[in-house]
Amino acid sequence: MRAKVKQLKVEIKEVKKVKNDIFLLNFQSSYVARAAQPGNFLHLKLKSTILRRPLSIHRIKNNLIYMLFKVRGRGTRVLAKKKKNDQLDVIGPLGNGFKVKNGENSILVAGGIGVAPLLFLAQKLVKSPTFNVKRPTSKNIILMGARDRKEIVCEKEFKNLGFQVNISTEDGSKGEKGFVTDLLKKRLRTLDLGLRTNVYVCGPKDMFYQISKIVKNYENVNTQLSFEQFMGCGVGVCCACVIPAKAGYKKVCQDGPVFALEKIY
Ligand SMILES: Cc1cc2nc3c(=O)[nH]c(=O)nc-3n(C[C@H](O)[C@H](O)[C@H](O)COP(=O)(O)OP(=O)(O)OC[C@H]3O[C@@H](n4cnc5c(N)ncnc54)[C@H](O)[C@@H]3O)c2cc1C
Ligand code: FES
Structure with a gap:
């Protein structure tokens, strides 16, 4: 509620x-x-x-x-x-917020300052009753991508919560050179996907389409996207924040900012 x-x-x-x-x-x-x-x-x-x-x-x-x-x-x-x-x-x-789900694998994906809401999410995940009832192969991971090292923040905070941290930068100044979507592709290949996997994403919209192409190859992966859209009123009145979804236009401020990936792509 x-x-x-x-x-x-x-x-x-x-x-x-x-x-x-x-x-x-x-x-x-x-x-x-x-x-x-x-x-x-x-x-x-x-x-x-x-x-x-x-x-x-x-x-x-x-x-x-x-x-x-x-x-x-x-x-x-x-x-x-x-x-x-x-x-x-x-x-x-x-806004609606993320549905904190008890998947055995949790992967948070941050594009740039999209990391902002994911620390609060990690805090909640860690506190959820089944979070520590893990299979030996389950993983809790944050993938952080940015243009360069100056935009990578909060590494320590996620580590303190028990998350594995993987970093990519477009210029290669920290972590792997490339995009955070490349990290996601690799991690999904190496995870035990017999386990349910929840992917929680926040960042620029361009990244979401790439993510949709990656996750559609996996049946056991559930993905939520948080949109950073321009806003006017913030309370569902002005329609400044609408995005196209499969079932018509949705207001990011009221219907979102978090959407199940399959409702959009
Ligand atoms: C639900 C939601 C949560 C957000 N959470 C955060 C957060 O935790 N931390 C954070 O830093 N930002 C967040 N944002 C984005 C933030 O709202 C904008 O960066 C901010 O409104 C910019 O205001 P401004 O007056 O500084 O810039 P403006 O003068 O409005 O714009 C300056 C430049 O920034 C760009 N810009 C402005 N707003 C956005 C946007 N929403 N997305 C992409 N580009 C934009 C414009 O293209 C423009 O060139 C969030 C957005 C939404 C919708
Ligand atoms: S910002 Fe006005 S309807 Fe969303």
């Missing part, structure tokens, strides 16, 4: 630069900590832009809500300059 959406005025506790143009911000909210599911997002009001900006919930710890974001334009630039004790107007938690 979806949590009740609230508009909250929160006080920022910390904003810090993680790497280059990637920042981590946190604020305290016991309501969001209780209500949020992995894949949910928050819609932020920033004085510099008329429309709110959507950001995923990256991590929750002791009622602190973390958001990891890359500076892209006016909104995120202003957010990166926020300071401790600044106020933030937040609507959320919004």
Whole structure:
């Protein structure tokens, strides 16, 4: 069931630069900590832009809500300059979120800053009752791909949760040279696919089509995609966020941002 959406005025506790143009911000909210599911997002009001900006919930710890974001334009630039004790107007938690499934293999796939919602998902997966009731051959893996090493973040955090981390960069500056989809192809070939496998993906849309071509070769693989679409209202009114799905157009803010792959491709 979806949590009740609230508009909250929160006080920022910390904003810090993680790497280059990637920042981590946190604020305290016991309501969001209780209500949020992995894949949910928050819609932020920033004085510099008329429309709110959507950001995923990256991590929750002791009622602190973390958001990891890359500076892209006016909104995120202003957010990166926020300071401790600044106020933030937040609507959320919004969207459907990932269905946390108890597959024996869990593969998270992050394209660039698409890693943001996957840490919260990993936290939830680790806590799910059957996560540790594993077959000896089952695996928990995150595949992270980016243009170069400066965009690879959160390696340590996933390792601390017990995930194997595989990295690819397009320029070869870290991990394997190539795309994260190449890593997925390889990992699926080497996994024990007699076990149910859940693939959870977040990143640029171009990557999703490639992933659909890869996973359709496997029967026992279930894939969910989280879309980072441009948004207007964030609550299903304006249709700014629609994407074509098999059953007609879907609103990413309301029907998503997470969709089962077979509903789209
Ligand atoms: C559900 C959801 C969750 C998201 N979670 C995160 C997150 O956790 N961390 C994060 O860094 N980003 C996330 N995004 C993307 C984020 O919302 C945009 O980067 C942000 O709105 C850009 O605002 P801006 O004012 O800085 O840039 P703008 O001035 O609006 O745009 C600057 C440039 O960035 C590009 N751009 C803007 N928005 C997007 C987008 N949605 N996708 C691709 N390119 C875009 C535009 O082409 C433009 O050239 C998420 C998006 C959605 C829909
Ligand atoms: S952003 Fe307005 S309907 Fe989705």
